[in-house]
Amino acid sequence: MNEHKKQAKDVIVKILKKLGQAILRALVVIKPSLIAIGLGLFIGLIIMLIFDAGDAFPALGTLLIGGFNGGLRGIGNTLYQAAPIILTGLAVAFAFRTGLFNIGASGQMMMGAYVAIHIGVRYTLPGTVHWIIAFLAGMLAGAIWGLIPGLLKALSNVNEVVSSIMMNYIAGNLLIIFIMKYVFNPTYSRSLNILRTAELPLLTSVFPNSTANIGIFIAIIVVIIAHIILHKTTLGFGLRASGFSMPGSKYAGMNTKANIITAMTLSGSFAGMAGAIAFLVVGKNIGTAFEIFPQGFDGISVALLGLGEPIGALFAGLFLANIRMGAFYMQRYSFVPQIIDMIIAVIIYVTAISAALQMIFKRYGQQFKAWRLSRHEKKEGK
Amino acid sequence: MTYKVEMRHITKIFGTLYANDDVTLQVKQGEIHALLGENGAGKSTLMSVLFGLYHQEQGDILIDGSPVEIKNPNDANRLGIGMVHQHFKLVESFTVLDNIILGAEDTQNGIIQYEQATKKLQHLIQTYKLHVDLHAYIKDITVGQQQRVEILKMLYRDADILIFDEPTAVLTPQEIHELMNIMRGFAKEGKTIMLITHKLNEIKAVADVCTVLRRGKKIGTVNVKDTSIETLAEMMVGREVSFTVEKPDMEHGEAIFEVEHLNVSGHGRHAVKDVSFKVHRGEILGIAGIDGNGQTELIHALTGLKPIISGKATLMGSDITHLPIRQKYQKGMSHIPEDRQKHGVVMDFDLQSNLILQNYYQPQFQKHAFLKFDVIQDHADELINRFDIRSERGPKTIVRQMSGGNQQKAILGREISRAHELLIAVQPTRGLDVGAIEYIHAQLISERNQQKAVLLISLELEEIMNLSDRILVMYEGEIVGELDPKKTTVNELGLYMSGAKRGGVHE
Numbered sequence: 001m002n003e004h005k006k007q008a009k010d011v012i013v014k015i016l017k018k019l020g021q022a023i024l025r026a027l028v029v030i031k032p033s034l035i036a037i038g039l040g041l042f043i044g045l046i047i048m049l050i051f052d053a054g055d056a057f058p059a060l061g062t063l064l065i066g067g068f069n070g071g072l073r074g075i076g077n078t079l080y081q082a083a084p085i086i087l088t089g090l091a092v093a094f095a096f097r098t099g100l101f102n103i104g105a106s107g108q109m110m111m112g113a114y115v116a117i118h119i120g121v122r123y124t125l126p127g128t129v130h131w132i133i134a135f136l137a138g139m140l141a142g143a144i145w146g147l148i149p150g151l152l153k154a155l156s157n158v159n160e161v162v163s164s165i166m167m168n169y170i171a172g173n174l175l176i177i178f179i180m181k182y183v184f185n186p187t188y189s190r191s192l193n194i195l196r197t198a199e200l201p202l203l204t205s206v207f208p209n210s211t212a213n214i215g216i217f218i219a220i221i222v223v224i225i226a227h228i229i230l231h232k233t234t235l236g237f238g239l240r241a242s243g244f245s246m247p248g249s250k251y252a253g254m255n256t257k258a259n260i261i262t263a264m265t266l267s268g269s270f271a272g273m274a275g276a277i278a279f280l281v282v283g284k285n286i287g288t289a290f291e292i293f294p295q296g297f298d299g300i301s302v303a304l305l306g307l308g309e310p311i312g313a314l315f316a317g318l319f320l321a322n323i324r325m326g327a328f329y330m331q332r333y334s335f336v337p338q339i340i341d342m343i344i345a346v347i348i349y350v351t352a353i354s355a356a357l358q359m360i361f362k363r364y365g366q367q368f369k370a371w372r373l374s375r376h377e378k379k380e381g382k
Numbered sequence: 383m384t385y386k387v388e389m390r391h392i393t394k395i396f397g398t399l400y401a402n403d404d405v406t407l408q409v410k411q412g413e414i415h416a417l418l419g420e421n422g423a424g425k426s427t428l429m430s431v432l433f434g435l436y437h438q439e440q441g442d443i444l445i446d447g448s449p450v451e452i453k454n455p456n457d458a459n460r461l462g463i464g465m466v467h468q469h470f471k472l473v474e475s476f477t478v479l480d481n482i483i484l485g486a487e488d489t490q491n492g493i494i495q496y497e498q499a500t501k502k503l504q505h506l507i508q509t510y511k512l513h514v515d516l517h518a519y520i521k522d523i524t525v526g527q528q529q530r531v532e533i534l535k536m537l538y539r540d541a542d543i544l545i546f547d548e549p550t551a552v553l554t555p556q557e558i559h560e561l562m563n564i565m566r567g568f569a570k571e572g573k574t575i576m577l578i579t580h581k582l583n584e585i586k587a588v589a590d591v592c593t594v595l596r597r598g599k600k601i602g603t604v605n606v607k608d609t610s611i612e613t614l615a616e617m618m619v620g621r622e623v624s625f626t627v628e629k630p631d632m633e634h635g636e637a638i639f640e641v642e643h644l645n646v647s648g649h650g651r652h653a654v655k656d657v658s659f660k661v662h663r664g665e666i667l668g669i670a671g672i673d674g675n676g677q678t679e680l681i682h683a684l685t686g687l688k689p690i691i692s693g694k695a696t697l698m699g700s701d702i703t704h705l706p707i708r709q710k711y712q713k714g715m716s717h718i719p720e721d722r723q724k725h726g727v728v729m730d731f732d733l734q735s736n737l738i739l740q741n742y743y744q745p746q747f748q749k750h751a752f753l754k755f756d757v758i759q760d761h762a763d764e765l766i767n768r769f770d771i772r773s774e775r776g777p778k779t780i781v782r783q784m785s786g787g788n789q790q791k792a793i794l795g796r797e798i799s800r801a802h803e804l805l806i807a808v809q810p811t812r813g814l815d816v817g818a819i820e821y822i823h824a825q826l827i828s829e830r831n832q833q834k835a836v837l838l839i840s841l842e843l844e845e846i847m848n849l850s851d852r853i854l855v856m857y858e859g860e861i862v863g864e865l866d867p868k869k870t871t872v873n874e875l876g877l878y879m880s881g882a883k884r885g886g887v888h889e
Contacts, residue, residue: 253708
């Protein structure tokens, strides 16, 4: 009996050890992101201290607790906000792995959103079929909007950064034209509400009164699929090779042009899904004032913070959505929510320069060690 | 006595690597002092410390007996230290004169005073026979002339301690000869010369004293006159080295790779002009030439990295001129590329992925588009054993973290183990140490002995002479001569390479 207990204990200790090691390894990998978040919050705290020292710490607490401030409803709203930016983050990260900078996730998302709304408003279809078709059509629209800069890059070497930014503006203006022509609600000067049948299934039974829908599950599944494509398949092998080294993959006989087109199309489809998920909700409408969706740019932040990996984008998206909700609840203090944009900007900035920061830390760490060692030696000598 | 340059107990650490470990170097005035060592032995690091590019962790530097602090190259210049780097630091679109005075201009009211500079330079050119046109643009002059510009740059700054980092790597035999005369002239004038090299013949020809480094440590300092080449080599490598390549005589088979009237453009000019040749089974065809005479463009065109203007290439009877790269491989081409880090590997991939770079899509390595990681790892383990590829973490090592020699072994292993009939090897031993060179040469010979066709492009004349069964010389994009390595000399080859001689191409 004792033997069995001991064995069981050994097994548990072994598992715990392995788990500990895995966590440690993960920490090493995500260290730059953690440093960035820490520094961003620190600088945010300083700013808050300057404006109102008394409220700064409780406000920071509220910020970090984020959506959880609002109980289940708050969490539900966080998840609703997280899903699109996880997907735009994935879009940017996926393209980035192939060596492309898709700055047009906004435009792709807008096209996805419009097409989803169009189908949600103008077609009558049975329940489940309706939202699935609207969702898939949104995805397709995003894919096409990503394909265009991909084709331009592959066929005539047009820089994808420039062309995808331009595609954002085209999308922004097209959106207004389409809404006014096909799905216009003149009372509010915005798009009409979609039909109930086109609405993504809500999760109100779990998160009452929130806008949470199954979008978050779709985002998670798509993240996992993207991860598998990138890291387990021949397609991903070629895409990543192109991303790391265009000349190297060309030498290896890969079709680098096809890789560019494929990557941009897939990337656009992710952003298109983000649009469909965000707007396949009754009561979510697009206005007719010119606007470029901010979620596309959030995607860049999410991708950076997520270290350019699909799984990373998932966590970074959740984190970002959560502190965005935190900023909302922070209004109960004397701070404007704009402060959160500043904090996010600092986090992103620090992530971008984290490689340099790590180098600096390392160098000063070494100097410090050397200094201590020399002092130690001097003492011993005496 | 006081030494002109004395470096005492220098230690320089990069991360955990001791690039220099307690190295002491003493150089007398008017001496040509060679620094010998394999790649990564720490020669360049030591000289970079002296020139102020790196700062040592420990140790002192003395010039003329007094300790000095050299924090940057400007300090070094003030102390009369000049350096010719292996890769020249010249502005291509500037004239020779501009390049020389750059950073040391005489100005009056913000306007450059050329007259004095020109006078001084003309004097230097006369004294040391460093003939070069001061008003020519760098991009229009030969590499040998560019090197003279670098030398003039040092002299213009009144340097009397001259460091040469692998100065002969880019020169023809004749140019090397001239450079050595120039160095002797400097020594006679009382200047102190330090020569970094791994070429033993050059040390024997020009140096007075030689200090040997191995893995960051000083092995010893010897008088060159009293030391044999064999001894120097043994000091450098740490074991006996065989200089001769074992190559059995054999008849070559049928021609399997034919190139006809090939034309390629590059850098806005006609880089390859009407080139035709054949490579046979059981033959190593060497292409010699000075860097930049169209060899790179020729190979890039044949392997598909660059488009072909006109001409035809046939491999194993099928026309491969305009085939996509992957299909060229499928037809039986293997390619060890010139720029191994740019083309040969994906540096941020791990080793096992790099070893299937061209074949990952084949059924052996994938099923329904999913990679078979266990097979991929076994494949990597097999090549690692067979080709002695050393790395920290085996198949999972990121290639960027491997040494250049092992990266090259990985490429070589991959290209040789892939199904192929023709092996194109470009500069296969560039930047590698003696041990790795020996190994790669043996592998190329064994390819030939197995009745494969081998096309070898190299800037190293000895490599071409030792390995090839037939030599073609390229000059300004043309094949200017075909030579039999058994009947020709390095000097004759050099004449063809510099364009002084041509003719005698027989199909």
